[in-house]
Amino acid sequence: MKVEFDEPKCVAAGQCAMVAPDVFDQRDDDGVAILLDPTPPEDQHDSVREAAAVCPAAAIRLTTP
Amino acid sequence: MTAPAPDPAARPATASTSGSADRSPAVSISGSADRSPAVSIAEPVVDPATASGLGAGVRASAVGAPDAAPAGRATGVEAPIGRVVIVGASAAGLAAAETLRREGFAGTITLLGDEASAPYDRPPLSKQLLSSVWDADRLLLRTTEQFAGLDLDLHLSTRATGLDPVNRVVRTATGRTFGFDALMITTGVRPRTLPGRPAHVLRTMEDALRLRERLTPGCRLVVVGAGFLGAEAASVARGLGCEVTLLEPAPVPLAHAVGLPVGRILSEAHRDHGVTLRTGVSVAEAVAEGVALSDGTVIEADEVLVAIGSHPNTEWLAGSGLTVTDGVVCDEYCAAAPGVYAAGDVARWHNPLFGVSMRIEHRTNAAEQGMAAARNLLNPGEGKPFTPVPYFWSDQYDMKIHAYGYLRDHDQVETVEGSLPDRRFLAAYRKNDRLVGALAVGMPPKAIRPWRQHIATATAWSTAVGTTSTTWATAVGATTTTTGATAVSATSTTGATAVGATSTTVATAVGATSTTSGTAVGGPTPSGAAVKEKS
Ligand SMILES: Cc1cc2nc3c(=O)[nH]c(=O)nc-3n(C[C@H](O)[C@H](O)[C@H](O)COP(=O)(O)OP(=O)(O)OC[C@H]3O[C@@H](n4cnc5c(N)ncnc54)[C@H](O)[C@@H]3O)c2cc1C
Ligand code: SF4
Numbered sequence: 001m002k003v004e005f006d007e008p009k010c011v012a013a014g015q016c017a018m019v020a021p022d023v024f025d026q027r028d029d030d031g032v033a034i035l036l037d038p039t040p041p042e043d044q045h046d047s048v049r050e051a052a053a054v055c056p057a058a059a060i061r062l063t064t065p
Numbered sequence: 066m067t068a069p070a071p072d073p074a075a076r077p078a079t080a081s082t083s084g085s086a087d088r089s090p091a092v093s094i095s096g097s098a099d100r101s102p103a104v105s106i107a108e109p110v111v112d113p114a115t116a117s118g119l120g121a122g123v124r125a126s127a128v129g130a131p132d133a134a135p136a137g138r139a140t141g142v143e144a145p146i147g148r149v150v151i152v153g154a155s156a157a158g159l160a161a162a163e164t165l166r167r168e169g170f171a172g173t174i175t176l177l178g179d180e181a182s183a184p185y186d187r188p189p190l191s192k193q194l195l196s197s198v199w200d201a202d203r204l205l206l207r208t209t210e211q212f213a214g215l216d217l218d219l220h221l222s223t224r225a226t227g228l229d230p231v232n233r234v235v236r237t238a239t240g241r242t243f244g245f246d247a248l249m250i251t252t253g254v255r256p257r258t259l260p261g262r263p264a265h266v267l268r269t270m271e272d273a274l275r276l277r278e279r280l281t282p283g284c285r286l287v288v289v290g291a292g293f294l295g296a297e298a299a300s301v302a303r304g305l306g307c308e309v310t311l312l313e314p315a316p317v318p319l320a321h322a323v324g325l326p327v328g329r330i331l332s333e334a335h336r337d338h339g340v341t342l343r344t345g346v347s348v349a350e351a352v353a354e355g356v357a358l359s360d361g362t363v364i365e366a367d368e369v370l371v372a373i374g375s376h377p378n379t380e381w382l383a384g385s386g387l388t389v390t391d392g393v394v395c396d397e398y399c400a401a402a403p404g405v406y407a408a409g410d411v412a413r414w415h416n417p418l419f420g421v422s423m424r425i426e427h428r429t430n431a432a433e434q435g436m437a438a439a440r441n442l443l444n445p446g447e448g449k450p451f452t453p454v455p456y457f458w459s460d461q462y463d464m465k466i467h468a469y470g471y472l473r474d475h476d477q478v479e480t481v482e483g484s485l486p487d488r489r490f491l492a493a494y495r496k497n498d499r500l501v502g503a504l505a506v507g508m509p510p511k512a513i514r515p516w517r518q519h520i521a522t523a524t525a526w527s528t529a530v531g532t533t534s535t536t537w538a539t540a541v542g543a544t545t546t547t548t549g550a551t552a553v554s555a556t557s558t559t560g561a562t563a564v565g566a567t568s569t570t571v572a573t574a575v576g577a578t579s580t581t582s583g584t585a586v587g588g589p590t591p592s593g594a595a596v597k598e599k600s
Binding site for chain 2: 009011012013014015017018026027028029030031049050053054055056057058061
């Protein structure tokens with residue numbers, strides 16, 4: 001799984017960091033998400049899918065290489 | 066639980082976007098060969114228990130027709146559900162469709178939507194789209210490939226006009242029928258309008274593009290309604306060089322939603338940015354010259370935007386037996402009847418976390434509820450109650466507002482971090498003895514997260530507020546106010562336990578400001594800006 005993050009779309013909702021804290025964090029100043037791991041390990045895939053689904057800005061895209 | 070592999074042969078979802086409003090283009094983006102229509106699920110057998118109508122509030126233990134021939138292809142799914150129809154192709158409907166597939170549902174998913182466009186996102190309509198920072202195609206929620214991967218039976222420009230509870234069939238405007246074993250209602254809301262001349266509203270891509278075209282420098286725009294939507298539009302229009310007048314019936318915009326002190330601070334931002342904010346005015350109708358107030362005064366405008374709330378799109382459910390009371394009434398599993406679920410702006414459900422029935426018009430709720438309802442639809446009998454902490458954000462001028470929880474009907478609001486006049490603060494909301502909400506402007510996410518957590522765990526006000534006792538003491542002195550007499554009495558009874566060491570300060574502060582709610586905000590602080598009140 002490859003995670004793509006469209007930063008300008010991010011509205012800093014923080015849902016991703018809540019659902020998949022090992023893969024997403026948020027910047028301190030404006031809350032915009034930080035993609036910690038663009039190729040997360042298998043055990044993270046479910047939570048990353050959840051994060052992509054719940055992101056209110058459709059800023060997270062998953063591709064399967 | 067893997068998503069089905071994208072089908073390269075599938076037709077792009079966007080191919081149907083040219084469909085005219087009343088033609089049912091019946092674009093199926095499924096088209097993969099291994100999904101031949103199974104006879105076993107074509108004609109659902111009607112369960113006598115449900116044949117009398119879709120009684121609301123019934124726990125969905127038996128989805129559809131239990132004795133209908135099971136859908137063999139629904140691998141990984143115990144319930145005999147072969148066909149799911151989702152009505153409303155936007156955030157909630159899409160989230161539901163995606164969740165069904167992620168959970169392994171391999172049956173037919175029919176997604177009906179009355180808009181011509183493939184599903185797009187609405188929050189940017191009043192922000193990046195209106196300000197021309199983004200093009201329209203940036204709003205599409207999913208790419209063509211992503212749609213193809215979902216293998217949907219997608220029908221855009223298709224309006225559902227009726228629900229037959231006995232035969233479990235959805236009817237459309239063109240007379241087509243779609244049978245289902247389980248139904249997901251995600252038809253959202255539409256704007257309320259004013260009598261008189263047609264005015265702008267802001268709900269769809271078309272609405273936003275039409276308005277954007279008119280917002281040229283110098284254009285006189287009247288925005289009726291200073292809620293979040295009206296406030297965002299006013300803010301964008303100012304940025305585009307329009308002369309903006311914002312009309313609001315309440316004395317303080319948004320006070321019912323976020324409380325007086327926060328409502329005042331948000332209103333000040335309008336005035337600081339050159340918007341003429343008139344509160345306490347009631348608009349009777351849109352007229353050729355602009356808008357007419359109920360006292361007969363006409364406020365002239367080149368363009369009028371009406372942002373006075375919305376109606377749930379539930380008319381098509383008339384006669385279905387579902388209970389509709391300001392939204393489709395659901396239980397805590399988002400079930401409106403056996404095998405019938407609702408999610409997003411149209412759904413009113415019982416949220417056990419707050420113990421109230423709520424209908425939430427927030428973007429994240431649409432996705433989260435679509436997901437939760439879809440999971441429950443697949444697992445009737447072992448569903449999970451939907452107990453979210455509602456969340457929304459709003460961009461106004463240079464402020465980014467984040468709100469968590471259920472702020473409506475709160476008894477008390479307190480600034481627990483930062484300061485209101487600086488427009489950098491976190492306000493906490495109390496209902497009874499509990500923390501129920503938090504609203505932040507300009508605060509780092511790490512400062513907000515613990516509050517969200519407290520709300521999610523139904524933390525007592527005393528415990529939650531006690532954790533920030535250092536800032537609490539300052540906050541009380543600087544900015545405490547309450548929303549009225551009930552709040553004050555409630556505070557004085559819980560006050561002693563609530564704030565422990567600072568209880569005396571609190572009691573004094575609350576007592577002092579409660580009688581003078583107009584000047585409470587920022588009262589003792591050097592900034593007089595916050596107390597200017599015009600009505
Ligand atoms: C301008 C604007 C700005 C917003 N900003 C924010 C924000 O900053 N933060 C936030 O949290 N939320 C915001 N929201 C709210 C958010 O967009 C909604 O909560 C979200 O779109 C709800 O999704 P939904 O799928 O439930 O409903 P909708 O998006 O309303 O979708 C319902 C769909 O169903 C279709 N439909 C209706 N009736 C029928 C029928 N009979 N047959 C077929 N189809 C039908 C509709 O045309 C529509 O396409 C904003 C909304 C708007 C309009
Ligand atoms: S969930 Fe989406 S919008 Fe929210 S912080 Fe993460 S990427 Fe940004």
